[in-house]
Amino acid sequence: MTMPTITAVRAFTVRGGGADYHDQGKGHWIDDHIGTPMGKYPEYRQSRQSFGINVLGTLVVEIEADDGTVGFAVTTAGEIGAFIVEKHLSRFLIGRKVTEIEKIWDQMYFATQYYGRKGVVLNTISGVDLALWDLLAKVRQEPVHALLGGPVRDELQFYATGARPDLAKEMGFIGGKLPLHHVPAEGEEGLKKNIELLADMRSRCGDDFWLMYDCWMSLDVNYATRLAHKAQEYGLKWIEECLSPDDYWGYAELKKNVPKGMLVTTGEHEATRWGFRMLLEMECCDIIQPDVGWCGGVTELIKISALADAHSKLVVPHGSSVYSYHFVITRQNSPFAEFLMMHPVPDQVVPMFTPLLLDEPVPVNGRMKASALDKPGFGVRLNPEVTLHRPYPVG
Numbered sequence: 001m002t003m004p005t006i007t008a009v010r011a012f013t014v015r016g017g018g019a020d021y022h023d024q025g026k027g028h029w030i031d032d033h034i035g036t037p038m039g040k041y042p043e044y045r046q047s048r049q050s051f052g053i054n055v056l057g058t059l060v061v062e063i064e065a066d067d068g069t070v071g072f073a074v075t076t077a078g079e080i081g082a083f084i085v086e087k088h089l090s091r092f093l094i095g096r097k098v099t100e101i102e103k104i105w106d107q108m109y110f111a112t113q114y115y116g117r118k119g120v121v122l123n124t125i126s127g128v129d130l131a132l133w134d135l136l137a138k139v140r141q142e143p144v145h146a147l148l149g150g151p152v153r154d155e156l157q158f159y160a161t162g163a164r165p166d167l168a169k170e171m172g173f174i175g176g177k178l179p180l181h182h183v184p185a186e187g188e189e190g191l192k193k194n195i196e197l198l199a200d201m202r203s204r205c206g207d208d209f210w211l212m213y214d215c216w217m218s219l220d221v222n223y224a225t226r227l228a229h230k231a232q233e234y235g236l237k238w239i240e241e242c243l244s245p246d247d248y249w250g251y252a253e254l255k256k257n258v259p260k261g262m263l264v265t266t267g268e269h270e271a272t273r274w275g276f277r278m279l280l281e282m283e284c285c286d287i288i289q290p291d292v293g294w295c296g297g298v299t300e301l302i303k304i305s306a307l308a309d310a311h312s313k314l315v316v317p318h319g320s321s322v323y324s325y326h327f328v329i330t331r332q333n334s335p336f337a338e339f340l341m342m343h344p345v346p347d348q349v350v351p352m353f354t355p356l357l358l359d360e361p362v363p364v365n366g367r368m369k370a371s372a373l374d375k376p377g378f379g380v381r382l383n384p385e386v387t388l389h390r391p392y393p394v395g
C-alpha cells in the first residue's frame with residue numbers, strides 16, 4: 001500500500017470549553033474556590049480564572065494528506081500553540097509520508113528543545129502527534145486503538161472528577177475525585193473544611209465507593225501528610241498532585257509519609273519519558289497520570305507506559321477524552337480511566353470536550369464499550385457550529 005504524503009498543516013484556536021476545559025463560563029464547579037499554588041494570594045483564591053488558568057484556550061491541529069484525508073486533534077495551547085505549529089513544526093510534516101510518526105516526533109522534540117521540553121510546547125507537540133495518529137488511522141480506515149495493538153478488555157470503566165461524587169455514584173461511576181478547596185494559607189480552619197467535605201461525601205456515598213482528593217499542586221509535604229492522615233478515617237483512596245510537579249523529592253517523601261494503603265498519584269503536568277522516569281525512579285507515586293494531550297501525545301505515552309509497566313506502576317491518564325480512551329483500552333496497566341464532569345453542576349454526563357467535538361463518546365452507567373471506539377481515527381469530528389480562528393496562516 002502506497003502511503004499518502006502530507007500536503008497541509010493548519011492550526012486554529014477556539015474559546016469556551018473544548019480541550020481547554022478550564023475555559024468555562026461563570027458559576028462552573030471547576031472554578032469555585034479550588035486550591036491552587038496561587039491560593040497563597042487571597043485575591044486569586046476564589047477563582048482560577050482570576051490568575052489566568054484559561055488564558056491559553058484550545059488549539060486545533062489539522063493535517064491533510066494528498067489523498068484528501070484530514071486528521072485532526074485538539075489540546076490546550078491556543079494561540080501560542082498555533083504559532084509553534086505553523087511557524088516551526090509544519091516544516092517537519094509537509095512532504096512526509098503519513099507513516100513517519102516516530103521520526104516526526106523526534107524532530108519536533110529536538111528542534112524545540114532549546115525553548116521547550118515541557119508545558120505549552122509539549123502540549124503543542126502532543127496536538128500534532130495526535131492529529132498524525134488520527135490521520136494515519138483514517139488512511140488505514142481503522143480506529144487508533146487497533147494501531148496500538150487492539151483492546152485488552154471489552155469495556156472501559158470510569159471514575160468521575162467533579163464537585164459531586166455522590167451524584168457520580170448514582171450515575172454508575174466506580175469512584176469520585178473531588179477538588180480540594182482550601183490551601184495551607186487558609187490555616188487549620190481550611191484543613192478542617194477540607195476534611196468535613198470528605199466526611200460529608202463519605203456519608204453520602206457509603207463505604208465502598210472510591211473517594212479521592214485532587215490537590216492541583218497546592219500543598220506542601222507537611223500539609224499533605226497531615227491531610228492524608230486525617231483523611232484516612234474517611235477511606236480516601238488516593239491523594240493527587242499535592243505538590244509542585246518539579247518537587248520529585250517532596251513526592252518521594254510524601255509517598256513514604258502517607259498511611260499504608262493510601263495511594264499517591266501525580267503526573268498530569270509532567271511530560272515525556274524523561275519526566276516520568278524521574279517520577280518512577282525516585283518512587284514518587286503509585287499511579288502516574290499523564291495527559292495524552294500534554295505529555296507528548298500517543299507516541300510518547302507508549303514509552304511512558306512501558307516504563308511504568310517495568311516499574312509495576314499503573315497508568316491512569318488525566319482527562320483527555322478520546323485520546324486517552326483509545327490508549328487505556330489497549331493497556332493492561334491502565335485498568336480504569338478518568339472522566340472529567342464538565343457539566344457546571346455537575347448532575348449529568350456531558351462530553352468532556354463539549355461543545356467542540358461531534359460523536360465524542362461518553363460513559364453510560366460509568367462504562368464505555370470498546371465498540372464505541374470502533375470508528376476510523378479517534379472517531380470524532382469538529383463541530384461545524386464552533387468558530388475556529390486561524391491566527392498564523394502560512395503562505
Ligand SMILES: C[C@H](O)[C@H](O)CC(=O)C(=O)O
Binds near residue numbers: 030161216268318
Ligand atoms: C479538578 C482539578 O482541579 C482539575 O481541574 C482537573 C484535574 O486535575 C484532574 O482531572 O485530575
Ligand SMILES: [Mg+2]
Binds near residue numbers: 214
Ligand atoms: Mg488532577
